[in-house]
Amino acid sequence: MKKITHIILLILIFTIISIPASASGYSRTLMYGHKGDDVIELQRILNQKGYYNYKIDGIYGIITERTVIDFQIDNHIRIDGIAGPETINTLYSNFSTSSTGGTSNKKYTDGDIYWLARIIEAEAGGESYKGKVAIGNVILNRVNSKEFPNTIYNVIFDYYGSIPQFSPVANGTIYNTPSQESINAAKDAINGLRPVGNSTYFFNPNKTAGTWIVKNKTYVTKIGEHVFYQ
Incomplete structure:
Protein backbone atom coordinates (compact mmCIF):
# COMPACT_ATOMS: atom_id res chain seq x y z
CA MET A 1 0.00 0.00 0.00
CA LYS A 2 2.86 2.36 0.90
CA LYS A 3 4.55 1.53 -2.39
CA ILE A 4 1.39 2.41 -4.37
CA THR A 5 1.03 5.67 -2.45
CA HIS A 6 4.65 6.51 -3.21
CA ILE A 7 4.12 5.88 -6.93
CA ILE A 8 1.02 8.11 -6.98
CA LEU A 9 2.97 10.90 -5.30
CA LEU A 10 5.74 10.60 -7.88
CA ILE A 11 3.19 10.80 -10.70
CA LEU A 12 1.68 13.95 -9.17
CA ILE A 13 5.11 15.56 -8.80
CA PHE A 14 6.07 14.86 -12.43
CA THR A 15 2.67 16.15 -13.58
CA ILE A 16 3.19 19.42 -11.73
CA ILE A 17 6.71 19.80 -13.11
CA SER A 18 5.46 19.26 -16.66
CA ILE A 19 3.02 22.18 -16.43
CA PRO A 20 4.48 25.22 -18.24
CA ASN A 94 5.22 42.14 -20.24
CA PHE A 95 1.85 41.84 -21.90
CA SER A 96 0.67 45.38 -21.20
CA THR A 97 1.09 48.88 -22.53
CA SER A 98 4.02 50.56 -20.80
CA SER A 99 5.08 54.19 -20.92
CA THR A 100 7.90 56.56 -20.19
CA GLY A 101 6.36 59.41 -18.24
CA GLY A 102 2.81 60.65 -18.46
CA THR A 103 -0.25 58.46 -18.20
CA SER A 104 -0.36 55.04 -19.84
CA ASN A 105 -2.81 54.98 -22.77
CA LYS A 106 -4.79 51.73 -22.63
CA LYS A 107 -6.09 52.25 -26.16
CA TYR A 108 -2.87 50.95 -27.66
CA THR A 109 -1.25 47.53 -27.28
CA ASP A 110 2.42 46.54 -27.19
CA GLY A 111 2.01 45.61 -30.85
CA ASP A 112 0.78 49.11 -31.69
CA ILE A 113 3.79 50.63 -29.93
CA TYR A 114 6.15 48.31 -31.76
CA TRP A 115 4.74 49.13 -35.22
CA LEU A 116 4.77 52.84 -34.43
CA ALA A 117 8.41 52.49 -33.38
CA ARG A 118 9.15 50.65 -36.63
CA ILE A 119 7.79 53.44 -38.86
CA ILE A 120 9.59 56.02 -36.69
CA GLU A 121 12.87 54.13 -37.08
CA ALA A 122 12.39 53.68 -40.82
CA GLU A 123 11.44 57.30 -41.48
CA ALA A 124 13.53 59.13 -38.88
CA GLY A 125 16.25 56.80 -37.63
CA GLY A 126 18.87 59.50 -38.17
CA GLU A 127 16.74 62.38 -36.89
CA SER A 128 16.69 64.03 -33.45
CA TYR A 129 14.45 62.67 -30.73
CA LYS A 130 11.97 65.47 -31.43
CA GLY A 131 12.00 64.48 -35.09
CA LYS A 132 11.23 60.90 -34.15
CA VAL A 133 8.31 61.87 -31.90
CA ALA A 134 7.03 64.09 -34.71
CA ILE A 135 6.68 61.09 -37.04
CA GLY A 136 4.73 59.26 -34.35
CA ASN A 137 2.60 62.38 -33.92
CA VAL A 138 1.69 62.30 -37.65
CA ILE A 139 0.82 58.60 -37.62
CA LEU A 140 -1.46 59.02 -34.59
CA ASN A 141 -3.11 62.06 -36.17
CA ARG A 142 -3.95 59.87 -39.14
CA VAL A 143 -5.34 57.17 -36.87
CA ASN A 144 -7.65 59.78 -35.33
CA SER A 145 -8.67 61.26 -38.71
CA LYS A 146 -11.69 60.08 -40.70
CA GLU A 147 -9.59 60.40 -43.86
CA PHE A 148 -7.32 57.49 -42.92
CA PRO A 149 -7.57 53.98 -41.38
CA ASN A 150 -8.21 53.87 -37.64
CA THR A 151 -5.32 51.66 -36.47
CA ILE A 152 -1.56 52.27 -36.42
CA TYR A 153 -0.82 49.15 -38.46
CA ASN A 154 -3.40 49.99 -41.14
CA VAL A 155 -2.23 53.60 -41.38
CA ILE A 156 1.34 52.42 -41.95
CA PHE A 157 0.27 49.94 -44.63
CA ASP A 158 -2.27 52.25 -46.26
CA TYR A 159 -2.09 52.47 -50.05
CA TYR A 160 -3.14 55.15 -52.53
CA GLY A 161 -4.12 52.99 -55.46
CA SER A 162 -1.16 50.63 -55.78
CA ILE A 163 1.34 52.98 -54.12
CA PRO A 164 2.16 52.71 -50.37
CA GLN A 165 1.64 55.91 -48.40
CA PHE A 166 5.06 55.46 -46.77
CA SER A 167 8.24 54.58 -48.65
CA PRO A 168 9.55 52.17 -45.95
CA VAL A 169 6.63 49.88 -46.82
CA ALA A 170 7.75 49.89 -50.45
CA ASN A 171 11.45 49.33 -49.78
CA GLY A 172 11.04 46.91 -46.86
CA THR A 173 12.78 48.99 -44.19
CA ILE A 174 9.53 49.01 -42.20
CA TYR A 175 10.55 45.53 -40.99
CA ASN A 176 13.86 46.68 -39.48
CA THR A 177 14.19 46.39 -35.70
CA PRO A 178 13.56 49.79 -34.05
CA SER A 179 16.09 51.34 -31.71
CA GLN A 180 15.25 51.95 -28.05
CA GLU A 181 15.07 55.67 -28.83
CA SER A 182 12.43 55.03 -31.51
CA ILE A 183 10.47 52.86 -29.06
CA ASN A 184 10.63 55.64 -26.44
CA ALA A 185 9.54 58.18 -29.07
CA ALA A 186 6.55 55.98 -29.95
CA LYS A 187 5.54 55.80 -26.29
CA ASP A 188 5.87 59.55 -25.86
CA ALA A 189 3.78 60.22 -28.95
CA ILE A 190 1.09 57.85 -27.66
CA ASN A 191 1.24 59.57 -24.27
CA GLY A 192 0.44 62.93 -25.82
CA LEU A 193 3.62 64.67 -27.06
CA ARG A 194 2.66 66.58 -30.22
CA PRO A 195 5.63 68.54 -31.62
CA VAL A 196 3.88 68.95 -34.99
CA GLY A 197 0.33 69.54 -33.74
CA ASN A 198 -2.34 68.37 -36.18
CA SER A 199 0.02 67.49 -39.03
CA THR A 200 -1.01 64.50 -41.12
CA TYR A 201 1.68 64.76 -43.81
CA PHE A 202 5.45 65.04 -43.95
CA PHE A 203 8.23 64.60 -46.48
CA ASN A 204 11.94 65.15 -46.94
CA PRO A 205 12.50 67.96 -49.51
CA ASN A 206 15.94 66.54 -50.29
CA LYS A 207 14.37 63.33 -51.53
CA THR A 208 11.02 64.37 -52.99
CA ALA A 209 9.28 67.55 -54.16
CA GLY A 210 6.07 66.76 -52.27
CA THR A 211 4.19 68.76 -54.90
CA TRP A 212 0.69 67.58 -54.04
CA ILE A 213 1.21 68.19 -50.32
CA VAL A 214 2.65 71.68 -50.88
CA LYS A 215 -0.25 72.66 -53.14
CA ASN A 216 -3.06 71.18 -51.08
CA LYS A 217 -1.98 71.29 -47.44
CA THR A 218 -0.90 73.94 -44.94
CA TYR A 219 2.73 74.16 -43.86
CA VAL A 220 3.26 73.63 -40.11
CA THR A 221 6.99 73.39 -39.36
CA LYS A 222 10.34 71.84 -40.25
CA ILE A 223 12.22 69.48 -37.94
CA GLY A 224 15.53 68.16 -39.14
CA GLU A 225 15.18 66.93 -42.71
CA HIS A 226 11.38 66.71 -42.64
CA VAL A 227 8.72 69.34 -43.32
CA PHE A 228 5.26 68.86 -41.85
CA TYR A 229 1.86 69.84 -43.22
CA GLN A 230 -1.75 69.59 -42.08
Whole structure:
Protein backbone atom coordinates (compact mmCIF):
# COMPACT_ATOMS: atom_id res chain seq x y z
CA MET A 1 0.00 0.00 0.00
CA LYS A 2 2.86 2.36 0.90
CA LYS A 3 4.55 1.53 -2.39
CA ILE A 4 1.39 2.41 -4.37
CA THR A 5 1.03 5.67 -2.45
CA HIS A 6 4.65 6.51 -3.21
CA ILE A 7 4.12 5.88 -6.93
CA ILE A 8 1.02 8.11 -6.98
CA LEU A 9 2.97 10.90 -5.30
CA LEU A 10 5.74 10.60 -7.88
CA ILE A 11 3.19 10.80 -10.70
CA LEU A 12 1.68 13.95 -9.17
CA ILE A 13 5.11 15.56 -8.80
CA PHE A 14 6.07 14.86 -12.43
CA THR A 15 2.67 16.15 -13.58
CA ILE A 16 3.19 19.42 -11.73
CA ILE A 17 6.71 19.80 -13.11
CA SER A 18 5.46 19.26 -16.66
CA ILE A 19 3.02 22.18 -16.43
CA PRO A 20 4.48 25.22 -18.24
CA ALA A 21 5.70 28.08 -16.04
CA SER A 22 3.68 30.47 -18.16
CA ALA A 23 0.14 31.34 -17.10
CA SER A 24 -0.95 31.15 -20.75
CA GLY A 25 -2.21 27.60 -20.64
CA TYR A 26 0.11 25.95 -23.20
CA SER A 27 0.41 22.21 -22.64
CA ARG A 28 3.21 21.44 -25.12
CA THR A 29 6.26 22.92 -26.76
CA LEU A 30 5.13 24.26 -30.14
CA MET A 31 7.20 23.84 -33.28
CA TYR A 32 7.05 23.54 -37.06
CA GLY A 33 4.32 21.13 -38.18
CA HIS A 34 2.08 21.51 -35.15
CA LYS A 35 -1.59 22.43 -35.53
CA GLY A 36 -4.30 23.30 -33.03
CA ASP A 37 -5.89 25.85 -30.74
CA ASP A 38 -2.61 26.42 -28.89
CA VAL A 39 -0.99 27.46 -32.19
CA ILE A 40 -3.90 29.86 -32.75
CA GLU A 41 -3.23 31.36 -29.30
CA LEU A 42 0.47 31.69 -30.12
CA GLN A 43 -0.27 33.43 -33.41
CA ARG A 44 -2.76 35.74 -31.69
CA ILE A 45 -0.25 36.84 -29.04
CA LEU A 46 2.49 37.30 -31.64
CA ASN A 47 0.04 39.41 -33.65
CA GLN A 48 -0.75 41.62 -30.65
CA LYS A 49 2.98 42.01 -30.05
CA GLY A 50 3.38 43.30 -33.61
CA TYR A 51 5.13 40.27 -35.08
CA TYR A 52 2.62 37.96 -36.76
CA ASN A 53 0.49 39.80 -39.32
CA TYR A 54 -0.90 36.97 -41.37
CA LYS A 55 -3.93 34.69 -41.28
CA ILE A 56 -4.42 33.16 -37.84
CA ASP A 57 -5.00 29.58 -38.93
CA GLY A 58 -3.58 27.40 -36.16
CA ILE A 59 -0.86 26.00 -38.43
CA TYR A 60 2.76 26.25 -37.26
CA GLY A 61 4.28 26.68 -40.71
CA ILE A 62 7.24 28.56 -42.14
CA ILE A 63 5.70 32.01 -41.47
CA THR A 64 4.92 31.25 -37.83
CA GLU A 65 8.39 29.77 -37.32
CA ARG A 66 10.03 32.84 -38.90
CA THR A 67 7.91 35.11 -36.70
CA VAL A 68 8.96 33.23 -33.56
CA ILE A 69 12.61 33.58 -34.62
CA ASP A 70 12.16 37.35 -35.08
CA PHE A 71 10.66 37.58 -31.59
CA GLN A 72 13.51 35.53 -30.13
CA ILE A 73 16.13 37.69 -31.82
CA ASP A 74 14.56 40.91 -30.55
CA ASN A 75 14.31 39.59 -26.99
CA HIS A 76 17.80 38.04 -26.84
CA ILE A 77 16.62 34.54 -26.01
CA ARG A 78 17.46 31.15 -27.56
CA ILE A 79 16.95 31.37 -31.35
CA ASP A 80 15.49 28.11 -32.60
CA GLY A 81 12.04 28.92 -34.04
CA ILE A 82 10.46 26.78 -31.32
CA ALA A 83 7.88 28.16 -28.88
CA GLY A 84 9.17 26.49 -25.72
CA PRO A 85 8.86 27.65 -22.09
CA GLU A 86 11.44 30.46 -22.43
CA THR A 87 9.77 31.93 -25.52
CA ILE A 88 6.25 31.57 -24.13
CA ASN A 89 7.19 33.11 -20.78
CA THR A 90 8.89 36.02 -22.54
CA LEU A 91 5.82 36.58 -24.69
CA TYR A 92 3.63 36.89 -21.60
CA SER A 93 6.11 38.56 -19.26
CA ASN A 94 5.22 42.14 -20.24
CA PHE A 95 1.85 41.84 -21.90
CA SER A 96 0.67 45.38 -21.20
CA THR A 97 1.09 48.88 -22.53
CA SER A 98 4.02 50.56 -20.80
CA SER A 99 5.08 54.19 -20.92
CA THR A 100 7.90 56.56 -20.19
CA GLY A 101 6.36 59.41 -18.24
CA GLY A 102 2.81 60.65 -18.46
CA THR A 103 -0.25 58.46 -18.20
CA SER A 104 -0.36 55.04 -19.84
CA ASN A 105 -2.81 54.98 -22.77
CA LYS A 106 -4.79 51.73 -22.63
CA LYS A 107 -6.09 52.25 -26.16
CA TYR A 108 -2.87 50.95 -27.66
CA THR A 109 -1.25 47.53 -27.28
CA ASP A 110 2.42 46.54 -27.19
CA GLY A 111 2.01 45.61 -30.85
CA ASP A 112 0.78 49.11 -31.69
CA ILE A 113 3.79 50.63 -29.93
CA TYR A 114 6.15 48.31 -31.76
CA TRP A 115 4.74 49.13 -35.22
CA LEU A 116 4.77 52.84 -34.43
CA ALA A 117 8.41 52.49 -33.38
CA ARG A 118 9.15 50.65 -36.63
CA ILE A 119 7.79 53.44 -38.86
CA ILE A 120 9.59 56.02 -36.69
CA GLU A 121 12.87 54.13 -37.08
CA ALA A 122 12.39 53.68 -40.82
CA GLU A 123 11.44 57.30 -41.48
CA ALA A 124 13.53 59.13 -38.88
CA GLY A 125 16.25 56.80 -37.63
CA GLY A 126 18.87 59.50 -38.17
CA GLU A 127 16.74 62.38 -36.89
CA SER A 128 16.69 64.03 -33.45
CA TYR A 129 14.45 62.67 -30.73
CA LYS A 130 11.97 65.47 -31.43
CA GLY A 131 12.00 64.48 -35.09
CA LYS A 132 11.23 60.90 -34.15
CA VAL A 133 8.31 61.87 -31.90
CA ALA A 134 7.03 64.09 -34.71
CA ILE A 135 6.68 61.09 -37.04
CA GLY A 136 4.73 59.26 -34.35
CA ASN A 137 2.60 62.38 -33.92
CA VAL A 138 1.69 62.30 -37.65
CA ILE A 139 0.82 58.60 -37.62
CA LEU A 140 -1.46 59.02 -34.59
CA ASN A 141 -3.11 62.06 -36.17
CA ARG A 142 -3.95 59.87 -39.14
CA VAL A 143 -5.34 57.17 -36.87
CA ASN A 144 -7.65 59.78 -35.33
CA SER A 145 -8.67 61.26 -38.71
CA LYS A 146 -11.69 60.08 -40.70
CA GLU A 147 -9.59 60.40 -43.86
CA PHE A 148 -7.32 57.49 -42.92
CA PRO A 149 -7.57 53.98 -41.38
CA ASN A 150 -8.21 53.87 -37.64
CA THR A 151 -5.32 51.66 -36.47
CA ILE A 152 -1.56 52.27 -36.42
CA TYR A 153 -0.82 49.15 -38.46
CA ASN A 154 -3.40 49.99 -41.14
CA VAL A 155 -2.23 53.60 -41.38
CA ILE A 156 1.34 52.42 -41.95
CA PHE A 157 0.27 49.94 -44.63
CA ASP A 158 -2.27 52.25 -46.26
CA TYR A 159 -2.09 52.47 -50.05
CA TYR A 160 -3.14 55.15 -52.53
CA GLY A 161 -4.12 52.99 -55.46
CA SER A 162 -1.16 50.63 -55.78
CA ILE A 163 1.34 52.98 -54.12
CA PRO A 164 2.16 52.71 -50.37
CA GLN A 165 1.64 55.91 -48.40
CA PHE A 166 5.06 55.46 -46.77
CA SER A 167 8.24 54.58 -48.65
CA PRO A 168 9.55 52.17 -45.95
CA VAL A 169 6.63 49.88 -46.82
CA ALA A 170 7.75 49.89 -50.45
CA ASN A 171 11.45 49.33 -49.78
CA GLY A 172 11.04 46.91 -46.86
CA THR A 173 12.78 48.99 -44.19
CA ILE A 174 9.53 49.01 -42.20
CA TYR A 175 10.55 45.53 -40.99
CA ASN A 176 13.86 46.68 -39.48
CA THR A 177 14.19 46.39 -35.70
CA PRO A 178 13.56 49.79 -34.05
CA SER A 179 16.09 51.34 -31.71
CA GLN A 180 15.25 51.95 -28.05
CA GLU A 181 15.07 55.67 -28.83
CA SER A 182 12.43 55.03 -31.51
CA ILE A 183 10.47 52.86 -29.06
CA ASN A 184 10.63 55.64 -26.44
CA ALA A 185 9.54 58.18 -29.07
CA ALA A 186 6.55 55.98 -29.95
CA LYS A 187 5.54 55.80 -26.29
CA ASP A 188 5.87 59.55 -25.86
CA ALA A 189 3.78 60.22 -28.95
CA ILE A 190 1.09 57.85 -27.66
CA ASN A 191 1.24 59.57 -24.27
CA GLY A 192 0.44 62.93 -25.82
CA LEU A 193 3.62 64.67 -27.06
CA ARG A 194 2.66 66.58 -30.22
CA PRO A 195 5.63 68.54 -31.62
CA VAL A 196 3.88 68.95 -34.99
CA GLY A 197 0.33 69.54 -33.74
CA ASN A 198 -2.34 68.37 -36.18
CA SER A 199 0.02 67.49 -39.03
CA THR A 200 -1.01 64.50 -41.12
CA TYR A 201 1.68 64.76 -43.81
CA PHE A 202 5.45 65.04 -43.95
CA PHE A 203 8.23 64.60 -46.48
CA ASN A 204 11.94 65.15 -46.94
CA PRO A 205 12.50 67.96 -49.51
CA ASN A 206 15.94 66.54 -50.29
CA LYS A 207 14.37 63.33 -51.53
CA THR A 208 11.02 64.37 -52.99
CA ALA A 209 9.28 67.55 -54.16
CA GLY A 210 6.07 66.76 -52.27
CA THR A 211 4.19 68.76 -54.90
CA TRP A 212 0.69 67.58 -54.04
CA ILE A 213 1.21 68.19 -50.32
CA VAL A 214 2.65 71.68 -50.88
CA LYS A 215 -0.25 72.66 -53.14
CA ASN A 216 -3.06 71.18 -51.08
CA LYS A 217 -1.98 71.29 -47.44
CA THR A 218 -0.90 73.94 -44.94
CA TYR A 219 2.73 74.16 -43.86
CA VAL A 220 3.26 73.63 -40.11
CA THR A 221 6.99 73.39 -39.36
CA LYS A 222 10.34 71.84 -40.25
CA ILE A 223 12.22 69.48 -37.94
CA GLY A 224 15.53 68.16 -39.14
CA GLU A 225 15.18 66.93 -42.71
CA HIS A 226 11.38 66.71 -42.64
CA VAL A 227 8.72 69.34 -43.32
CA PHE A 228 5.26 68.86 -41.85
CA TYR A 229 1.86 69.84 -43.22
CA GLN A 230 -1.75 69.59 -42.08
